[in-house]
Amino acid sequence: MDRGEFAIIGTGEVPCGNYPERSEFETAYTVARAAIRDAGIDKDEIGAVVCAQHIMSNPNNDYNTEMVFGRLPEAIGAKGCRITCMTSSGGASSFSLRKTVEGILHSGETDTVLVVHAQRFSTFTPNEQAKYFSIAGSDVEWEVPYGMTYNALAAMVTQGYMAYTGTTIEQVASVCVACRKWAMLQPNAMFNKKEITVEKVLSSRMVAYPLTAFMCNVLADGGSAFVMTTAEKAKKVCDRPVYILGDASSYSHRTITRSKSRDLAKMGESMAPVAREAYEKAGLGPEDMDIYQVYGSYPALQLIVMDALGICEPGRSGALVESGETSPGGKYPVTTNGEALSFGHTGTGVGIALLVESVRQLQGKAGKAQVEGARFLVENTGGGAFMDCHFTILGNEIPH
Amino acid sequence: MSEQNVSIKDLLGLSDEEMLKPLPIPTKWSQPFWDAAKEHRLVLKKCSTCGNIDHPPYLYCTACQADEHEWIEASGKGTLYAYAVNHFGVPFPFWDDMPYVLAMVDLPEGPRMISNIVECDIEKLANGMELEVVFDDVSGEITLPKWKPA
Numbered sequence: 364m365d366r367g368e369f370a371i372i373g374t375g376e377v378p379c380g381n382y383p384e385r386s387e388f389e390t391a392y393t394v395a396r397a398a399i400r401d402a403g404i405d406k407d408e409i410g411a412v413v414c415a416q417h418i419m420s421n422p423n424n425d426y427n428t429e430m431v432f433g434r435l436p437e438a439i440g441a442k443g444c445r446i447t448c449m450t451s452s453g454g455a456s457s458f459s460l461r462k463t464v465e466g467i468l469h470s471g472e473t474d475t476v477l478v479v480h481a482q483r484f485s486t487f488t489p490n491e492q493a494k495y496f497s498i499a500g501s502d503v504e505w506e507v508p509y510g511m512t513y514n515a516l517a518a519m520v521t522q523g524y525m526a527y528t529g530t531t532i533e534q535v536a537s538v539c540v541a542c543r544k545w546a547m548l549q550p551n552a553m554f555n556k557k558e559i560t561v562e563k564v565l566s567s568r569m570v571a572y573p574l575t576a577f578m579c580n581v582l583a584d585g586g587s588a589f590v591m592t593t594a595e596k597a598k599k600v601c602d603r604p605v606y607i608l609g610d611a612s613s614y615s616h617r618t619i620t621r622s623k624s625r626d627l628a629k630m631g632e633s634m635a636p637v638a639r640e641a642y643e644k645a646g647l648g649p650e651d652m653d654i655y656q657v658y659g660s661y662p663a664l665q666l667i668v669m670d671a672l673g674i675c676e677p678g679r680s681g682a683l684v685e686s687g688e689t690s691p692g693g694k695y696p697v698t699t700n701g702e703a704l705s706f707g708h709t710g711t712g713v714g715i716a717l718l719v720e721s722v723r724q725l726q727g728k729a730g731k732a733q734v735e736g737a738r739f740l741v742e743n744t745g746g747g748a749f750m751d752c753h754f755t756i757l758g759n760e761i762p763h
Numbered sequence: 764m765s766e767q768n769v770s771i772k773d774l775l776g777l778s779d780e781e782m783l784k785p786l787p788i789p790t791k792w793s794q795p796f797w798d799a800a801k802e803h804r805l806v807l808k809k810c811s812t813c814g815n816i817d818h819p820p821y822l823y824c825t826a827c828q829a830d831e832h833e834w835i836e837a838s839g840k841g842t843l844y845a846y847a848v849n850h851f852g853v854p855f856p857f858w859d860d861m862p863y864v865l866a867m868v869d870l871p872e873g874p875r876m877i878s879n880i881v882e883c884d885i886e887k888l889a890n891g892m893e894l895e896v897v898f899d900d901v902s903g904e905i906t907l908p909k910w911k912p913a
Binding site for chain 1: 905
């Protein structure tokens with residue numbers, strides 16, 4: 364990929380939260396039309412539709428099967444569609460979807476691609492949700508028989524990160540507080556009504572020590588979409604395209620015990636060369652970024668990724684968040700939609716929502732959460748049992 | 764916590780089946796591990812070509828892809844690397860065990876394992892503490908290696 368070869372020109376999103384009456388299909392069709400309208404193109408210009416896999420299917424009308432079998436182009440009337448497919452890498456799906464799109468655009472088959480994500484969890488019982496999510500991050504042969512859960516996985520990583528870096532539980536809690544402050548500025552966030560404090564986070568129910576309830580994400584219904592095209596077309600049809608300036612990736616493991624970085628204090632440091640590679644490809648550095656969009660299913664994982672970004676000493680991200688500099692109005696705005704912790708956990712859509720928010724910020728469409736004059740940002744995602752990391756530099760101009 | 768005085772099974776009217784704990788389903792390449800565990804032995808898969816020890820084991824060596832291997836006896840010693848204590852929101856079969864400890868245990872042979880720490884006050888857990896393996900016969904076929912303070 365050449366620097367600035369591709370651009371995102373429009374986005375769509377629905378409110379995230381408890382919406383049992385809103386099917387995945389309704390969400391998909393709604394965000395698809397919103398993204399096409401926001402992009403200012405005709406629906407018949409869409410040459411490919413790429414769907415994100417959703418999780419926990421309804422066996423009577425399986426969304427994944429429908430999307431794989433081409434329901435979406437038909438439903439939205441995309442008469443010029445030539446290609447449709449589904450892509451997933453769990454929480455890292457925003458990245459694998461985008462790479463799929465880049466491949467399609469690069470092939471020359473079409474110059475306009477629509478990406479759609481939709482998820483509904485609320486029609487499943489809490490027990491069904493817990494059963495699925497408690498074991499999704501864990502190895503069924505080597506971990507689940509011990510009573511392993513997703514929360515316990517994050518809790519162990521948090522406990523080790525704190526013990527080996529000296530990060531305090533108050534600093535971990537301050538990540539939740541900062542996320543909530545951003546979510547308060549987001550009309551589509553699940554939790555945007557009430558501020559929280561470090562004390563409130565710490566006094567909420569203990570779930571998986573050292574994680575309290577407020578440090579664990581909540582499953583939510585939601586969806587988002589974006590339209591991507593070539594830079595050439597973007598310049599013609601869009602006032603403010605958001606260019607992909609550079610990116611880099613790394614895969615580590617499926618099972619947390621086989622992580623390439625066995626030292627939890629250095630997990631972020633081990634991602635730093637990946638972030639550096641992305642910055643270098645863009646011809647920019649961490650100091651050029653106006654926003655740092657960090658995927659964060661759990662607060663300590665946000666700190667670990669922040670250790671890689673080059674904005675503070677590795678292991679000191681907790682102090683940075685505690686200082687308030689990553690909150691609205693701070694010097695280092697981090698994760699401006701509030702992420703899984705406050706925006707809501709929509710399965711494979713968490714990172715897609717963060718990418719969509721990144722585009723909104725760079726198009727000046729982020730409303731109350733807008734970081735004034737934002738030109739460049741770094742966007743991160745990762746999935747599985749913290750299996751991988753991806754860094755992408757986006758900008759509303761191509762730096763010289 | 765009060766809910767722990769009443770069994771979750773009675774509280775929610777769950778069936779015996781819903782309360783069954785998930786057990787490992789051994790694969791062709793992990794069966795020797797579980798066979799040894801049943802005999803209260805902890806073994807690890809070591810590549811005969813390059814000496815790499817794989818845990819969890821896979822079909823062939825993840826370092827050099829060779830098939831030839833041997834199962835070596837582990838020392839049964841370990842070190843507590845990091846831990847979590849589950850207090851709430853676990854699958855129902857584990858509900859009555861709360862609070863219970865999950866840990867990353869480092870073996871001197873190289874691998875790291877996820878397991879439970881047993882026979883230890885939660886307050887006494889400490890990163891770096893020395894551990895030794897114990898065996899929990901959870902069914903007629905399956906024994907889970909767990910760890911206690913050495």
